[in-house]
Amino acid sequence: MMNRFNHLPTLKVDTTQKIAFIYKGKKHYGVKGDTVATALYANGIRIFARSLKYHRPRGLYSLDGECSNTCMEVDGIPNVRCENTLLEDGMVIKEQNVKGSAENDYMSFLDKLDWLMPAGFYYNVMHKPAKIWPIAMKQIRKAAGLGKISPDYEMPGKFDEVFLNTDVCVIGGGPAGMMAALSSAQKGLRVILMESRPWLGGFFEYRSGQYKDRQALHERALFLANEVAAHENIRSFTSTSAVGTYNNNLVTGFQIGKKEDVFDQRYIEIRAKSVVAAAGCIERPLIFDNNERPGVMQIACALRLAKTYGLLPGKKAVFSIGHDLGLEAALELHDLGLAISCVADIREDGHDPELLKKIEDKKIPLLKGWVATKAHGSKLVNKISLASVDGLVSKSFDCDLVVASAGITPVTGHITVAQGTLKYDNHTGCFLPDQMPEKMHAAGRVLGLNDPLSVEASGTLAGLQAAFDCENCSIQEIGEARKALENLPGPVRGTKLVTAPVKGRKSFICFDEDATIKNIKQAIEKGFDVPELIKRFTATGLGPGQGGIPGHNLPLYVAKYQTLPDVSIRPTNVRPPLVPTLISTYAGVNHKMFKITPMDEMQRKDGGIFRNLGVWQRARYFSNDLTCKKEIENVRSNVGMLDGSTLGKFRIHGSDALKALQRVFVSDMSKVKQGRVKYSAMCNDDGCVIDDGVVVKQGENDYYFTTSSGRAGQTVEWIRYHTRYDGWTFALVNLTDSLGVINLSGPNARKVLEKVVDIDISNEAFGYSEYKEFKIQDTVQTRAMRLGFVGELSYELHVPSSYVKAVWLMLNEAGKEFNIKNFGVEAQNVLRMEKCHIILGQESEQRTNLLDLGLGFLWDRNKTEAKTVGAVALRQAENDQTRLKLVGFKTENNTRAPRDGALVVDEKVRGYICTARDSFSLNEAVGMALVEGELSKIGTRLEIYEDECGDDRIYGKVVKMPFYDPEGTRMKM
Amino acid sequence: MKEIQRVSPVVFKSTPVKTKTRDNWEVVMEYSEEGDGPFLVDLSHRPRFDLQDSNLAAQKPFGIEIPETPGICVLEKGVLANRMNGTQVSLYNLDSDDTAVMPDESGYTDVTESTMCVALIGKNVFSICEKLTALDFMDPQRKAPFLFQGPFSHVPCQIVTLSKEGDISGLVLTCSRGYGRDMIHSILHAGEEFKLTPAGENRFTNWIKEL
Incomplete structure (x- = not known):
């Protein structure tokens, strides 16, 4: 070590x-x-x-x-x-x-085979003859990509998320960012500061150069960091990278957790009124042969290795730089014991004279107007060749470290992702912000500034501009801050050198994708003359670092190689995430949010197998027999209980409640009689059925109605929308969760219910399609309906949710002697299908209208004054013979039922299977299908195609509906 | 005849140490090991009403003047009135001593059963919230009590902030009853790092008296 x-x-x-x-x-x-x-x-x-x-x-x-x-x-x-x-x-x-x-x-x-792989080689060389491509593709795909992961890999770790609101969000915790945060916070605003490193300080934090009055830059960084930490209006997030900036100043990022944190990584989403982009600069890579050989590193890398981590980056170094930071680093590292053979500076002039004097005092050889041309060493650097920038003179030095950098380049991704634009600045040689996005301000080195006081002053100005966006700062204050900045040194002149004088076969412009200068030339020669095209042809900038390494050099090189009069072309677009991170971080905590019914607990205890259906979790089966044979037979011959709580349930009341119902339901709702249940449907403007349910009248101008489970969330808005210009007075309340629904079905249903209620529920007193309200045990207010969705004697009990468990237990107790059983959603699906009762979404899709389903009898054509939604379209569709029709069918030769969604075909697709099952009640396979009109006649043979069935078809015959109990005697018993 | 008991959509794993039966609800007044807060209190048994009227200005539910601006709330006589929009107001009876009866007038619907209702009170309440929602509870322009109608843990909720004052911060949250299980799970999970614990109704009653 x-x-x-x-x-x-x-x-x-x-x-x-x-x-x-x-x-x-x-x-x-x-x-x-x-x-x-x-x-x-x-x-x-x-x-x-x-x-x-x-x-x-x-x-x-x-x-x-x-x-x-x-x-x-x-x-x-x-x-x-x-x-x-x-x-x-x-x-x-x-x-x-x-x-x-x-x-x-x-x-x-x-x-050594790079000559075989020119730019875009896979587009050119592996397609002729065409049969080569599948072989080549396999090999390329094997070789492509970094790292290996199994498709069923489960990401370990703790992931969290946080959604923050603030007045000002500052991206970058360097001196400019900290000053911006402080100036906004001092205006009383809430500020969030994001810094990707684990500490604040930016490019001050590791440097010993003088800030002002003998204060070192790192001391100033510490001072500012303490100021920030002490300010109650500022929330600092270190180890936090901003990865996206969007409209309305939405900023996204992720934070890496410390050991004591409850997360390893957490996703951060910030809504700010204003944003300051102060992410500083990175270095522009110097392009020369083998410029990525281990041992070649950037200035800040070498300096931070020593100053931050205490590691001398090498023993004997050569510097090839184009910025004063290189001279400063050479001096600091020299003082720490690094032998420096030479500093080659691209610049002939424009150096900081103080730094030059120190270099001279320390006897570090300095070559002005020189640059590295080639790093030697097969695996690690052991020698560097230098040349004058015009390539006339050259020298070599043995070394194990090459500190190389062409200059600096602003980190502008946060600006361009938010649709800000950049412009090439001839003075700095950088792409600087031109048009900033609304309520976003740049500060610090992003603006090309380098002087510490200027950097800070720009931060103060940006902070005040952000405060102005939040209406907490005057124009005058901004004017003063701008004047202060103008009185300080502006951006320094930057180097223009794009590459060392080399051919570029091994001069890498993009490390991630192994793209060389030679590749760029090849792309340009093929006619890809702008960076966005070259990026795609050569993959330059497509790696995880995006524009980090090639971003600045690519447009410069493209302009130079084409001898463009100026650098009017732009760097390629970068996209979120600007810093790569884990998909798990984006997934965050991922709480599963589902609704459960008041019967959930009891059904789980009874062995219910649950499935997520829309927003609900429902018991779909009560055994591992997914045909639900026993559940179905029990309902047909005995009595079963179903949880129907997910049904949409609504109360509409008020003087214009009936008018609203007339508008959205196709039937004449004035015919809804107290004590009776009316089944009806709602259509959209195209006449397509969007919902169905029952309506009961609870009192004068007071109705209670149900909708399908899937539509319940939209019903209030639907009705309000379609009555928005009428000025009607009605109150509409969603009671879906308020009431649990127990469906008691089967020939013994009455025997069970009469043990629980105190009223007469004989067929004469409580007949089919009737509605009653009563209390169970003088306590539980119950709405009861005699319905027959499953085709048997059925009672639908609507009970306040908090009492459902009590009523469920009572019914279970009362049903013990009959061996009452649960039945789930799948059993209900089969039972109702045998009866040819439709479920919207199953027997319909978004183009299916009321008439297609054979529900035209629900539509009252005479209530024109109601302006019923969909009525106009239904009139037009009445004589349209081209529409699909819902038909019932049985399979031929008692073969199995086709799968739901299977196609009805001849030479072309003629329809599809909605629901089909092997019916235990009928001992044959039956189903419903939507087919073209000419196939809807009774007796028509249907050819049914299933996925991957090859030439094997299932054949069925159109038959009359319903299949089970066509007279309806069982549900009316 | 067995006594009928009502079931809350909110279930905590903590052990109740003091309970009270009220209108067939078994209300937990105190749980064991409630800790120092923040606290999560089940208020699903508290009566809640919906009032809709095109002329809400003319209505005075429980004698309360309804706020004119949607999003503004009033807490008076233990009843919280939350102006939802131009024609609708939600009413929560937060007074444990009073079993408020719904006014026998048009426009009212009892929605106690429709929603789960919890109070999230004590220190760090809003730090918990920001893990679950992008709603800005600490917006200095909003003075408590105020109403948010928006997503909380991805679920549409009504959230009334009753206090933004440090350790006595708190809010009342309602959402569809069916989400009770998962909403409680997500709030408790988000609150783990802040030592959020379930607490009995006493904790809420004492807290609201401090406001």
């Missing part, structure tokens, strides 16, 4: 606390605060993985997870971004995308 610095004030690791982990089967140690990547680095691991296409060795590069270089398998989870994942005790870490090991990968020969 490498020695660590333990004296630096910027350290975020505790070197006294060791953490054990397993890498390739062996125990290693990191320290508290290490990421997986830094712990591996501290243990001398330099090759973390192999690249996607060429299996090139890959190592630490950005330390911020900007590319897939350090994606590894951790505790069985592939593609874990090791630079962003804190080390935990006992972690098991494995390499991925290797055959053999990362050190010795048998597939590394592919790197």
Whole structure:
């Protein structure tokens, strides 16, 4: 294990606390605060993985997870971004995308075959002859993708979610973000601050340069972080990456939990009135040959390895940089003991003179106008070639570390995802925000600023602009803040160099997808002349890092290679999630929210097998016999109990209640008599049936009606919508959950019920299609209906939900002597099908109208003044012979029933099976189907096609409906 | 004849230590190990009514002036009146000593059985809520009591915030009775990290007196 610095004030690791982990089967140690990547680095691991296409060795590069270089398998989870994942005790870490090991990968020969794989090769070379493609495709798919996961893999861990509201959301916890948060919070606003690293401070936090008045930048970072923490209006979320920004300032992100948190990761959704985008900058990769060889890393990576994690990144280094941060890093690392052979700076001039003097004082060789051209070493860097930027002169240095960076590039994903636009800035050489989305403000290095005071001042300004959006700040205050910023140094000049003077065969522009400069040239030569097309042809930027590595360089290179007069083209679009994370994090807690009926507990005790049906959980079966034979036979011959509580139930009352009913029901509802039940249906404007149910009159202008379970949630809105211009007075209340429904059915139903109620329920006193209200045991107010949905003597008891258990138990007790049994939804489905009673959605789909179902008798054509919904369309459909008709059928030769949804065919599709079952009551297979009119005649032979049946068909014959008890004597008994 | 008992849609696993029978409901007054809060209290047995009228200004349910603006609520004489929209108001009787009888006038419907009703009271109440809903309870422009009609754990709810004051924060939530089991599960799960525990009605009665 490498020695660590333990004296630096910027350290975020505790070197006294060791953490054990397993890498390739062996125990290693990191320290508290290490990421997986830094712990591996501290243990001398330099090759973390192999690249996607060429299996090139890959190592630490950005330390911020900007590319897939350090994606590894951790505790069985592939593609874990090791630079962003804190080390935990006992972690098991494995390499991925290797055959053999990362050190010795048998597939590394592919790197030499790059000439066989030009840009878009799979579009070109494997299609002729066409028979090659299936073979090639298999091999490509085997090789493609990073990491392996089983399809039935269950993600371990705890996932949470939180939905936040705030006035101002600040993305980025660097100096600009913190200043923005403070200035908004000081205006009394609620502020949320999101920072992807585990601490606040941004690019101040690891640097020792001077902020002001001898205060170091890291001291300033700490000061601001403390200010933020102390402000009660600011909620800071560290280890939290913003992954999406949307309309109306919806910001999404995820937070990585600490050990003491109740979550490993949690999804965060923030609704803000205003957003400040202050995510800072990343470095623009320097493009030269083998620019991703382990040992080559960015400036901040090398510096943070030392200053944050206490690890000297190498022994002997060469710097190839294009920004003052490179000089600053060289000085700091030199002071920490890194031997620096040379600093090659792309710039000829424009350096910070103070830094130049220090470089000179420390005798660090500086080459102005020079750049790295090639990293040498088969697996790790052991030498670097440098050349003047015009390529005329060259030099080589032995080294084990190359610190390389072309400059900086703003992190603008949060702006562009929210539809903000960027514009190339000739001074900084960066793509800077042009048009900002509404109520979003950029601050800090995103604007190209570099001076610490300017960065902070821009944060203050953005915070006030956000406060203005929240109507808590004056124009004058904003004007003053803007003036203060203008009096400070503006953006610094940036380098324009796109690539070192190399051919580019091994100069990588996108690490994730192994895309080289040569590939880009190939794409352009094929006519793909803009980055969005090149991205798709070469896969550049399609990896998990999206635009992190190639984002800035690609448009610059495309402009240069085509000798465009200016950089008018833009970086490719990035999309959420801007930072990759687990799908489990998006799933969050995933509470299953279903409704249960008041009989749920008793039915489960009785062995009910439940299924999710719409918003409800219902008992579908009461045994493992999914044909429900015993349940069905019990209802036909004895007595059964069904839970019908999911039915929609409504009260409509008030002086215009009847008018509203007339509007939405097809029947003449003025004919609903007290004490009687009326069955009717509702249609939509197309005459298609949307609902059916029964209506009873409870009193003057007071009705109670039921709807199907699936439509109950929409019924109030439906009726209100269709009466919205009438100014009618009525109250409409959804009582679906208020009342449980027990359906007591079978020839012995009366015998059971009469033991429980005190009223006369003989057929004469309480006949078929009648309605009664009574109390059970002087307590339970009950609405009772004589219905016959299952085709037997039936009582539907509507009971207040809290009393349902009591009534259920009474009926069970009363039914003991008859051996009363439960029956479930499937048994009911068969029973009613035998009787040819329809269920909407089963015997209908959204185009099925009232007439198609044979329910035209419900429609009262004479109540034109009611303007019944759907009546106009029904009139037009009356003579339409092309519509499907509902028919009953029996299968030929007593073959089994076809599956629901099977097609009725001849040369073409002529209809479909709605419901069909092997009927135990009839001893044959019967069903209902929607078929074209000409097939609806009695006796027509139906040819039925099931999925994957081949040439085997089931044949049926159209017969009269209903199949069971056609006279209806059993339900009227 | 067996005594008939009503069943609440809310079931807690905690052990009741004090109960009271009221209108056939067995109301738990106190549970064992209620802790220091926050608390979740079942109020499903408290009478709740729906009033609809095109001229609500003319109505004075239980003598209460109905707020003019939807979303605004009034708590008076133990009755909470929540203006839902232009023509509708929901009424919760939160006074345990009074079994309010529904006014025998047009427009009223007893909806006690339609919904489950719980109170979520004590510290960190809104931290629990933000794990379940995007509704902004801490919006400084909303003064308690106020009504939200929106999703809570993905389920349409009526939520009345009665206090936003630190440790005595609290709200009353109703949703379709059928969601009782899953709603309680999701609230208790979200509240685990804040030590949310089920509590008896006494806890709510004492709390509402403090408001």
